[in-house]
Amino acid sequence: MSANRTRKNGVNGGNAVHLSNLKIVNGCLAFDVCSGKFHRISESAAFVISELKQQTPIAGIVSAYSQRYKISPAIAARDIELFLNDMSVTR
Amino acid sequence: MTKQVTIAISGLHRGDNPQPGPAVINSIRRRYPSATIIGLSYDLLESGLFSQGDDGVDAAYLMPFPTKGSEALLERLDEICQIHPLDIIIPCLDSEIPNYLDLTNEFKSRRIKIPSLTKKSFDQRSKDNLEQLRKAIGIRVPRTIAVSDLKAAYKACEEIGFPLFLKGKQYGAARVTTPAEAAHVFHSLMAAWGGPVIAQSAVRGSGDEYDVVGLGDGKGGLLGSCSIRKIMLTGNGKAFGGIVVADPTLQESVEKVIKKLKWSGPFELEFVKGRHGHELIEMNPRFPAWCDFPSQIGCNLPAMLVDMLLSRPMTPAAPCKAGRLFVRHCVDLVGDISQLAELSSGSITNDANPNPINNDFVLELVK
Numbered sequence: 494m495s496a497n498r499t500r501k502n503g504v505n506g507g508n509a510v511h512l513s514n515l516k517i518v519n520g521c522l523a524f525d526v527c528s529g530k531f532h533r534i535s536e537s538a539a540f541v542i543s544e545l546k547q548q549t550p551i552a553g554i555v556s557a558y559s560q561r562y563k564i565s566p567a568i569a570a571r572d573i574e575l576f577l578n579d580m581s582v583t584r
Numbered sequence: 585m586t587k588q589v590t591i592a593i594s595g596l597h598r599g600d601n602p603q604p605g606p607a608v609i610n611s612i613r614r615r616y617p618s619a620t621i622i623g624l625s626y627d628l629l630e631s632g633l634f635s636q637g638d639d640g641v642d643a644a645y646l647m648p649f650p651t652k653g654s655e656a657l658l659e660r661l662d663e664i665c666q667i668h669p670l671d672i673i674i675p676c677l678d679s680e681i682p683n684y685l686d687l688t689n690e691f692k693s694r695r696i697k698i699p700s701l702t703k704k705s706f707d708q709r710s711k712d713n714l715e716q717l718r719k720a721i722g723i724r725v726p727r728t729i730a731v732s733d734l735k736a737a738y739k740a741c742e743e744i745g746f747p748l749f750l751k752g753k754q755y756g757a758a759r760v761t762t763p764a765e766a767a768h769v770f771h772s773l774m775a776a777w778g779g780p781v782i783a784q785s786a787v788r789g790s791g792d793e794y795d796v797v798g799l800g801d802g803k804g805g806l807l808g809s810c811s812i813r814k815i816m817l818t819g820n821g822k823a824f825g826g827i828v829v830a831d832p833t834l835q836e837s838v839e840k841v842i843k844k845l846k847w848s849g850p851f852e853l854e855f856v857k858g859r860h861g862h863e864l865i866e867m868n869p870r871f872p873a874w875c876d877f878p879s880q881i882g883c884n885l886p887a888m889l890v891d892m893l894l895s896r897p898m899t900p901a902a903p904c905k906a907g908r909l910f911v912r913h914c915v916d917l918v919g920d921i922s923q924l925a926e927l928s929s930g931s932i933t934n935d936a937n938p939n940p941i942n943n944d945f946v947l948e949l950v951k
Binding site for chain 1: 792794812813815827828829830831832857906907
Protein backbone atom coordinates (compact mmCIF):
# COMPACT_ATOMS: atom_id res chain seq x y z
CA MET A 494 0.00 0.00 0.00
CA SER A 495 1.44 3.37 -0.88
CA ALA A 496 0.22 6.92 -0.75
CA ASN A 497 3.25 8.40 -2.48
CA ARG A 498 2.95 11.40 -0.17
CA THR A 499 5.80 13.60 0.94
CA ARG A 500 5.40 15.18 4.33
CA LYS A 501 7.08 18.47 4.99
CA ASN A 502 7.64 20.63 8.02
CA GLY A 503 7.00 18.26 10.84
CA VAL A 504 3.88 16.20 11.24
CA ASN A 505 1.83 17.95 8.61
CA GLY A 506 3.09 21.53 8.31
CA GLY A 507 -0.46 22.82 8.55
CA ASN A 508 -1.35 20.64 5.60
CA ALA A 509 -3.20 17.77 7.23
CA VAL A 510 -5.50 15.92 4.92
CA HIS A 511 -9.10 16.12 6.07
CA LEU A 512 -11.09 13.10 5.00
CA SER A 513 -14.10 15.19 4.09
CA ASN A 514 -11.94 17.01 1.51
CA LEU A 515 -10.44 13.89 0.02
CA LYS A 516 -11.86 12.47 -3.22
CA ILE A 517 -10.80 9.16 -4.66
CA VAL A 518 -10.74 9.51 -8.43
CA ASN A 519 -11.04 6.36 -10.55
CA GLY A 520 -9.68 4.33 -7.67
CA CYS A 521 -6.13 5.41 -8.30
CA LEU A 522 -5.81 9.08 -7.38
CA ALA A 523 -6.46 10.85 -4.09
CA PHE A 524 -7.41 14.50 -4.61
CA ASP A 525 -7.67 16.97 -1.74
CA VAL A 526 -10.25 19.49 -3.01
CA CYS A 527 -9.13 22.02 -0.39
CA SER A 528 -5.39 22.10 -1.01
CA GLY A 529 -5.52 21.03 -4.65
CA LYS A 530 -2.91 18.37 -4.02
CA PHE A 531 -3.26 14.98 -5.62
CA HIS A 532 -1.41 11.74 -5.17
CA ARG A 533 -1.29 8.46 -7.01
CA ILE A 534 -2.42 5.73 -4.69
CA SER A 535 -2.54 1.97 -4.83
CA GLU A 536 -5.77 0.01 -4.99
CA SER A 537 -5.37 -1.02 -1.34
CA ALA A 538 -4.83 2.61 -0.26
CA ALA A 539 -7.98 3.61 -2.13
CA PHE A 540 -9.83 0.84 -0.31
CA VAL A 541 -8.72 2.06 3.14
CA ILE A 542 -9.49 5.71 2.38
CA SER A 543 -12.95 4.79 1.08
CA GLU A 544 -13.63 2.87 4.30
CA LEU A 545 -12.41 5.80 6.39
CA LYS A 546 -14.68 8.17 4.49
CA GLN A 547 -17.61 5.86 5.30
CA GLN A 548 -16.71 6.23 8.99
CA THR A 549 -15.93 2.53 9.28
CA PRO A 550 -14.20 1.89 12.64
CA ILE A 551 -10.53 0.92 12.40
CA ALA A 552 -11.28 -2.59 13.66
CA GLY A 553 -13.82 -3.00 10.88
CA ILE A 554 -11.34 -1.76 8.27
CA VAL A 555 -8.70 -4.19 9.55
CA SER A 556 -11.15 -7.05 9.30
CA ALA A 557 -12.34 -6.14 5.81
CA TYR A 558 -8.79 -5.49 4.64
CA SER A 559 -7.46 -8.82 5.89
CA GLN A 560 -10.33 -10.65 4.17
CA ARG A 561 -10.01 -8.72 0.94
CA TYR A 562 -6.27 -9.29 0.59
CA LYS A 563 -6.21 -12.66 2.34
CA ILE A 564 -3.69 -11.65 4.99
CA SER A 565 -3.69 -12.07 8.75
CA PRO A 566 -5.47 -9.41 10.86
CA ALA A 567 -2.15 -8.60 12.56
CA ILE A 568 -0.43 -7.80 9.27
CA ALA A 569 -3.49 -5.90 8.09
CA ALA A 570 -3.55 -3.84 11.30
CA ARG A 571 0.14 -2.95 10.98
CA ASP A 572 -0.23 -2.11 7.30
CA ILE A 573 -3.17 0.19 7.95
CA GLU A 574 -1.51 1.87 10.93
CA LEU A 575 1.60 2.64 8.91
CA PHE A 576 -0.53 3.98 6.08
CA LEU A 577 -2.51 6.27 8.39
CA ASN A 578 0.70 7.58 9.93
CA ASP A 579 2.05 8.30 6.49
CA MET A 580 -1.09 10.11 5.40
CA SER A 581 -1.44 12.11 8.65
CA VAL A 582 -5.15 11.74 8.17
CA THR A 583 -7.33 13.95 10.37
CA ARG A 584 -10.66 12.27 10.81
CA MET B 585 -29.26 53.68 -33.55
CA THR B 586 -27.55 50.42 -32.71
CA LYS B 587 -24.05 49.16 -33.35
CA GLN B 588 -21.76 46.32 -32.41
CA VAL B 589 -19.79 46.90 -29.27
CA THR B 590 -16.11 47.72 -29.82
CA ILE B 591 -13.70 46.71 -27.09
CA ALA B 592 -10.02 47.66 -26.89
CA ILE B 593 -7.75 45.25 -25.07
CA SER B 594 -4.03 45.40 -24.32
CA GLY B 595 -1.44 42.87 -23.11
CA LEU B 596 -1.43 40.77 -26.26
CA HIS B 597 1.83 38.84 -25.99
CA ARG B 598 1.63 35.17 -25.04
CA GLY B 599 5.33 34.41 -24.59
CA ASP B 600 6.96 32.48 -21.75
CA ASN B 601 5.61 35.23 -19.53
CA PRO B 602 2.13 35.38 -21.03
CA GLN B 603 0.01 38.50 -20.86
CA PRO B 604 -3.75 38.33 -20.27
CA GLY B 605 -5.07 40.08 -23.41
CA PRO B 606 -5.72 37.07 -25.68
CA ALA B 607 -7.34 35.14 -22.79
CA VAL B 608 -9.66 38.09 -22.12
CA ILE B 609 -10.50 38.34 -25.84
CA ASN B 610 -11.22 34.63 -26.06
CA SER B 611 -13.51 34.78 -23.03
CA ILE B 612 -15.45 37.74 -24.36
CA ARG B 613 -15.89 36.05 -27.72
CA ARG B 614 -17.16 32.91 -26.02
CA ARG B 615 -20.26 34.89 -25.13
CA TYR B 616 -20.15 37.70 -27.67
CA PRO B 617 -18.62 36.40 -30.91
CA SER B 618 -19.62 39.53 -32.81
CA ALA B 619 -17.80 42.00 -30.60
CA THR B 620 -15.17 44.01 -32.46
CA ILE B 621 -11.85 43.66 -30.69
CA ILE B 622 -9.18 46.32 -31.04
CA GLY B 623 -5.71 45.35 -29.87
CA LEU B 624 -3.58 47.95 -28.13
CA SER B 625 -0.01 46.88 -28.71
CA TYR B 626 3.42 48.10 -27.65
CA ASP B 627 5.44 45.99 -30.04
CA LEU B 628 5.23 44.71 -33.61
CA LEU B 629 5.87 41.16 -32.45
CA GLU B 630 3.24 40.79 -29.75
CA SER B 631 2.06 37.28 -30.51
CA GLY B 632 -1.68 37.99 -30.17
CA LEU B 633 -1.48 40.22 -33.25
CA PHE B 634 -0.87 37.13 -35.38
CA SER B 635 -3.65 34.95 -34.07
CA GLN B 636 -6.45 34.14 -36.50
CA GLY B 637 -8.37 32.31 -33.79
CA ASP B 638 -10.99 33.60 -31.39
CA ASP B 639 -8.28 35.22 -29.30
CA GLY B 640 -7.17 37.36 -32.25
CA VAL B 641 -7.89 41.03 -32.86
CA ASP B 642 -9.95 42.65 -35.62
CA ALA B 643 -7.56 45.57 -35.74
CA ALA B 644 -4.61 46.74 -33.69
CA TYR B 645 -2.79 49.96 -32.93
CA LEU B 646 0.65 50.71 -31.64
CA MET B 647 0.51 52.55 -28.34
CA PRO B 648 2.91 54.89 -26.55
CA PHE B 649 4.61 53.19 -23.60
CA PRO B 650 2.92 53.82 -20.24
CA THR B 651 5.97 55.82 -19.12
CA LYS B 652 4.94 58.50 -21.65
CA GLY B 653 2.05 59.34 -19.35
CA SER B 654 -1.69 59.74 -19.51
CA GLU B 655 -1.74 62.64 -21.99
CA ALA B 656 0.08 60.61 -24.62
CA LEU B 657 -2.30 57.72 -23.96
CA LEU B 658 -5.38 59.91 -24.37
CA GLU B 659 -4.04 61.50 -27.52
CA ARG B 660 -3.48 58.06 -29.07
CA LEU B 661 -6.87 56.76 -27.98
CA ASP B 662 -8.54 59.80 -29.50
CA GLU B 663 -6.79 59.04 -32.79
CA ILE B 664 -7.97 55.42 -32.61
CA CYS B 665 -11.54 56.48 -31.84
CA GLN B 666 -11.69 58.46 -35.06
CA ILE B 667 -11.33 55.17 -36.95
CA HIS B 668 -12.75 52.70 -34.46
CA PRO B 669 -14.96 54.43 -31.88
CA LEU B 670 -14.35 52.53 -28.67
CA ASP B 671 -17.10 51.59 -26.24
CA ILE B 672 -14.95 49.75 -23.71
CA ILE B 673 -11.25 49.56 -22.87
CA ILE B 674 -9.93 46.72 -20.74
CA PRO B 675 -6.33 47.45 -19.79
CA CYS B 676 -4.55 44.17 -19.04
CA LEU B 677 -1.11 45.29 -17.87
CA ASP B 678 -0.24 46.52 -14.38
CA SER B 679 1.88 49.40 -15.64
CA GLU B 680 -1.01 50.84 -17.67
CA ILE B 681 -3.55 51.13 -14.88
CA PRO B 682 -2.31 54.40 -13.26
CA ASN B 683 -2.62 56.26 -16.58
CA TYR B 684 -6.15 54.94 -17.09
CA LEU B 685 -7.10 55.97 -13.56
CA ASP B 686 -5.81 59.48 -14.27
CA LEU B 687 -8.10 59.66 -17.30
CA THR B 688 -11.32 58.50 -15.62
CA ASN B 689 -13.12 61.79 -16.25
CA GLU B 690 -11.89 62.00 -19.82
CA PHE B 691 -13.33 58.55 -20.52
CA LYS B 692 -16.62 59.54 -18.93
CA SER B 693 -16.93 62.57 -21.18
CA ARG B 694 -16.16 60.39 -24.20
CA ARG B 695 -18.63 57.69 -23.09
CA ILE B 696 -15.88 55.09 -23.04
CA LYS B 697 -16.28 52.52 -20.29
CA ILE B 698 -13.31 51.20 -18.35
CA PRO B 699 -13.29 49.10 -15.17
CA SER B 700 -14.31 51.64 -12.54
CA LEU B 701 -11.49 51.06 -10.14
CA THR B 702 -10.73 53.91 -7.74
CA LYS B 703 -7.25 55.26 -7.10
CA LYS B 704 -7.81 54.67 -3.40
CA SER B 705 -8.45 50.95 -3.73
CA PHE B 706 -5.70 50.68 -6.35
CA ASP B 707 -3.21 52.18 -3.89
CA GLN B 708 -4.51 50.16 -0.93
CA ARG B 709 -3.76 46.88 -2.69
CA SER B 710 -0.27 47.98 -3.72
CA LYS B 711 2.55 45.68 -2.60
CA ASP B 712 4.02 48.35 -0.33
CA ASN B 713 0.65 48.63 1.44
CA LEU B 714 0.14 44.92 2.16
CA GLU B 715 1.10 45.42 5.80
CA GLN B 716 -1.69 48.01 6.20
CA LEU B 717 -4.10 45.61 4.56
CA ARG B 718 -3.07 42.91 7.02
CA LYS B 719 -3.72 45.24 9.95
CA ALA B 720 -7.06 46.34 8.56
CA ILE B 721 -8.58 42.95 7.83
CA GLY B 722 -6.43 40.42 9.65
CA ILE B 723 -5.26 38.33 6.72
CA ARG B 724 -1.76 36.87 6.69
CA VAL B 725 0.87 38.61 4.58
CA PRO B 726 4.63 38.02 4.49
CA ARG B 727 6.81 40.66 6.11
CA THR B 728 7.15 43.44 3.54
CA ILE B 729 9.40 46.52 3.53
CA ALA B 730 9.44 49.16 0.79
CA VAL B 731 12.90 50.57 0.02
CA SER B 732 14.07 53.34 -2.26
CA ASP B 733 17.86 53.05 -2.14
CA LEU B 734 20.40 50.26 -1.96
CA LYS B 735 21.41 51.01 1.63
CA ALA B 736 17.78 50.64 2.72
CA ALA B 737 17.52 47.47 0.63
CA TYR B 738 20.49 45.92 2.45
CA LYS B 739 18.96 46.89 5.78
CA ALA B 740 15.60 45.36 4.82
CA CYS B 741 17.35 42.15 3.71
CA GLU B 742 19.12 41.99 7.07
CA GLU B 743 15.89 42.55 8.98
CA ILE B 744 13.87 40.02 6.98
CA GLY B 745 16.66 37.50 6.48
CA PHE B 746 17.63 35.56 3.35
CA PRO B 747 16.14 34.09 1.25
CA LEU B 748 13.62 36.76 0.36
CA PHE B 749 12.00 38.31 -2.68
CA LEU B 750 12.68 41.72 -4.17
CA LYS B 751 9.74 42.99 -6.20
CA GLY B 752 9.12 45.91 -8.52
CA LYS B 753 6.36 48.30 -7.49
CA GLN B 754 4.22 47.26 -10.42
CA TYR B 755 5.77 44.12 -11.81
CA GLY B 756 8.73 41.79 -11.65
CA ALA B 757 10.19 39.81 -8.76
CA ALA B 758 13.25 37.74 -8.01
CA ARG B 759 14.33 35.52 -5.14
CA VAL B 760 17.59 36.66 -3.64
CA THR B 761 19.84 34.74 -1.29
CA THR B 762 22.87 37.02 -0.86
CA PRO B 763 23.56 40.77 -0.59
CA ALA B 764 25.31 40.63 -3.98
CA GLU B 765 22.18 39.20 -5.62
CA ALA B 766 20.08 41.77 -3.79
CA ALA B 767 22.14 44.64 -5.25
CA HIS B 768 21.83 43.31 -8.79
CA VAL B 769 18.08 42.70 -8.54
CA PHE B 770 17.46 46.01 -6.78
CA HIS B 771 19.13 47.98 -9.59
CA SER B 772 17.31 45.98 -12.29
CA LEU B 773 13.91 46.59 -10.69
CA MET B 774 14.59 50.29 -10.14
CA ALA B 775 15.65 50.66 -13.77
CA ALA B 776 12.57 48.82 -15.06
CA TRP B 777 9.82 50.14 -12.79
CA GLY B 778 11.19 52.96 -10.66
CA GLY B 779 10.94 52.95 -6.89
CA PRO B 780 10.18 51.80 -4.39
CA VAL B 781 11.39 48.23 -4.53
CA ILE B 782 9.58 45.91 -2.18
CA ALA B 783 11.51 43.44 -0.02
CA GLN B 784 9.24 40.57 0.94
CA SER B 785 9.93 37.63 3.18
CA ALA B 786 9.84 34.19 1.53
CA VAL B 787 6.91 32.27 2.95
CA ARG B 788 8.03 29.25 4.94
CA GLY B 789 5.74 26.28 4.64
CA SER B 790 4.62 23.96 1.90
CA GLY B 791 5.40 26.67 -0.66
CA ASP B 792 2.31 25.79 -2.66
CA GLU B 793 1.06 28.74 -4.66
CA TYR B 794 -2.61 29.62 -5.03
CA ASP B 795 -4.10 32.20 -7.38
CA VAL B 796 -7.60 33.59 -7.36
CA VAL B 797 -9.18 35.44 -10.26
CA GLY B 798 -12.34 37.38 -9.56
CA LEU B 799 -14.57 40.30 -10.31
CA GLY B 800 -15.57 42.83 -7.67
CA ASP B 801 -18.82 44.78 -7.85
CA GLY B 802 -17.38 47.99 -6.38
CA LYS B 803 -19.60 47.77 -3.31
CA GLY B 804 -17.61 45.13 -1.45
CA GLY B 805 -19.22 42.13 -3.13
CA LEU B 806 -17.73 39.41 -5.27
CA LEU B 807 -19.51 38.72 -8.57
CA GLY B 808 -17.53 35.58 -9.25
CA SER B 809 -14.17 33.97 -8.63
CA CYS B 810 -12.06 30.92 -9.33
CA SER B 811 -9.28 29.64 -7.08
CA ILE B 812 -6.48 27.41 -8.33
CA ARG B 813 -3.34 25.80 -7.04
CA LYS B 814 -0.51 26.20 -9.50
CA ILE B 815 0.53 22.70 -10.55
CA MET B 816 3.07 23.72 -13.18
CA LEU B 817 5.28 26.78 -13.10
CA THR B 818 7.40 28.53 -15.72
CA GLY B 819 10.99 29.44 -14.92
CA ASN B 820 9.83 32.79 -13.60
CA GLY B 821 7.06 31.36 -11.43
CA LYS B 822 4.07 31.94 -13.70
CA ALA B 823 1.25 29.40 -13.73
CA PHE B 824 1.59 27.01 -16.66
CA GLY B 825 -0.98 24.67 -15.20
CA GLY B 826 -3.47 24.92 -12.37
CA ILE B 827 -6.19 22.95 -10.64
CA VAL B 828 -9.37 24.35 -9.10
CA VAL B 829 -9.55 24.14 -5.33
CA ALA B 830 -12.51 24.63 -3.02
CA ASP B 831 -11.02 25.95 0.19
CA PRO B 832 -13.43 27.90 2.43
CA THR B 833 -10.54 29.51 4.33
CA LEU B 834 -8.97 30.82 1.13
CA GLN B 835 -12.35 32.04 -0.09
CA GLU B 836 -12.91 33.86 3.20
CA SER B 837 -9.60 35.70 2.80
CA VAL B 838 -10.55 36.72 -0.76
CA GLU B 839 -13.95 38.01 0.34
CA LYS B 840 -12.36 40.00 3.18
CA VAL B 841 -9.96 41.75 0.80
CA ILE B 842 -12.63 42.60 -1.76
CA LYS B 843 -15.02 43.84 0.90
CA LYS B 844 -12.39 46.06 2.51
CA LEU B 845 -11.22 47.56 -0.79
CA LYS B 846 -14.73 47.78 -2.29
CA TRP B 847 -12.95 46.46 -5.35
CA SER B 848 -14.51 47.19 -8.71
CA GLY B 849 -13.54 45.08 -11.71
CA PRO B 850 -11.09 42.29 -12.32
CA PHE B 851 -8.38 41.19 -9.91
CA GLU B 852 -5.94 38.40 -9.24
CA LEU B 853 -4.91 37.55 -5.68
CA GLU B 854 -1.74 35.53 -5.21
CA PHE B 855 -1.22 33.46 -2.08
CA VAL B 856 1.49 31.12 -0.84
CA LYS B 857 0.65 28.44 1.70
CA GLY B 858 2.70 29.02 4.84
CA ARG B 859 2.97 27.06 8.05
CA HIS B 860 -0.14 28.69 9.44
CA GLY B 861 -2.22 29.10 6.31
CA HIS B 862 -2.39 31.15 3.14
CA GLU B 863 -0.35 34.34 2.99
CA LEU B 864 -1.27 37.05 0.48
CA ILE B 865 1.85 37.98 -1.49
CA GLU B 866 0.24 40.38 -3.95
CA MET B 867 -2.92 41.58 -5.64
CA ASN B 868 -2.95 42.40 -9.33
CA PRO B 869 -5.51 44.96 -10.58
CA ARG B 870 -6.40 43.07 -13.76
CA PHE B 871 -7.31 39.68 -15.16
CA PRO B 872 -4.52 37.08 -15.06
CA ALA B 873 -3.21 35.29 -18.16
CA TRP B 874 -5.17 32.14 -17.19
CA CYS B 875 -8.60 33.83 -17.02
CA ASP B 876 -9.91 31.94 -20.04
CA PHE B 877 -9.69 28.69 -18.10
CA PRO B 878 -12.59 29.51 -15.74
CA SER B 879 -14.49 30.91 -18.74
CA GLN B 880 -14.37 27.45 -20.27
CA ILE B 881 -15.96 25.89 -17.20
CA GLY B 882 -18.82 28.33 -16.79
CA CYS B 883 -17.23 31.24 -14.93
CA ASN B 884 -16.75 33.80 -17.68
CA LEU B 885 -15.55 36.83 -15.76
CA PRO B 886 -14.38 38.94 -18.75
CA ALA B 887 -17.86 38.61 -20.33
CA MET B 888 -19.39 39.55 -16.97
CA LEU B 889 -17.15 42.62 -16.90
CA VAL B 890 -18.49 43.65 -20.32
CA ASP B 891 -22.05 43.23 -19.02
CA MET B 892 -21.18 45.19 -15.90
CA LEU B 893 -19.64 48.07 -17.85
CA LEU B 894 -22.65 48.23 -20.18
CA SER B 895 -25.09 48.00 -17.24
CA ARG B 896 -26.55 44.85 -18.74
CA PRO B 897 -28.03 42.00 -16.72
CA MET B 898 -25.22 39.69 -15.75
CA THR B 899 -25.25 35.93 -16.19
CA PRO B 900 -24.17 34.62 -12.79
CA ALA B 901 -20.79 32.93 -12.77
CA ALA B 902 -21.01 29.21 -12.12
CA PRO B 903 -18.91 27.95 -9.22
CA CYS B 904 -15.78 26.29 -10.52
CA LYS B 905 -15.68 22.62 -9.58
CA ALA B 906 -12.66 21.45 -7.62
CA GLY B 907 -10.52 19.15 -9.73
CA ARG B 908 -11.01 20.90 -13.07
CA LEU B 909 -7.58 21.80 -14.33
CA PHE B 910 -5.76 23.55 -17.12
CA VAL B 911 -2.45 22.97 -18.77
CA ARG B 912 -1.12 25.65 -21.07
CA HIS B 913 -0.31 24.66 -24.64
CA CYS B 914 1.98 26.69 -26.87
CA VAL B 915 1.46 26.90 -30.62
CA ASP B 916 3.32 28.51 -33.49
CA LEU B 917 1.39 31.30 -35.20
CA VAL B 918 2.08 32.20 -38.79
CA GLY B 919 2.56 35.80 -39.81
CA ASP B 920 3.95 37.71 -42.75
CA ILE B 921 6.44 40.51 -43.09
CA SER B 922 3.66 42.61 -44.64
CA GLN B 923 1.87 42.57 -41.27
CA LEU B 924 4.94 43.96 -39.57
CA ALA B 925 5.19 46.62 -42.27
CA GLU B 926 1.54 47.59 -41.84
CA LEU B 927 1.72 47.71 -38.06
CA SER B 928 4.96 49.67 -38.11
CA SER B 929 2.97 52.49 -39.65
CA GLY B 930 0.84 52.51 -36.50
CA SER B 931 -2.07 50.15 -37.07
CA ILE B 932 -3.19 46.94 -38.70
CA THR B 933 -6.60 45.68 -39.76
CA ASN B 934 -7.22 41.99 -40.24
CA ASP B 935 -9.13 41.21 -43.43
CA ALA B 936 -10.32 37.87 -42.15
CA ASN B 937 -13.36 37.84 -39.94
CA PRO B 938 -12.44 35.27 -37.33
CA ASN B 939 -15.80 35.51 -35.63
CA PRO B 940 -18.85 35.08 -37.86
CA ILE B 941 -21.87 36.65 -36.26
CA ASN B 942 -24.04 34.28 -34.26
CA ASN B 943 -27.38 35.99 -34.06
CA ASP B 944 -28.18 34.32 -30.76
CA PHE B 945 -25.42 36.27 -29.14
CA VAL B 946 -25.28 39.58 -30.94
CA LEU B 947 -24.25 42.17 -28.42
CA GLU B 948 -25.76 45.47 -29.36
CA LEU B 949 -25.01 48.77 -27.78
CA VAL B 950 -27.86 51.24 -27.75
CA LYS B 951 -26.71 54.83 -27.99
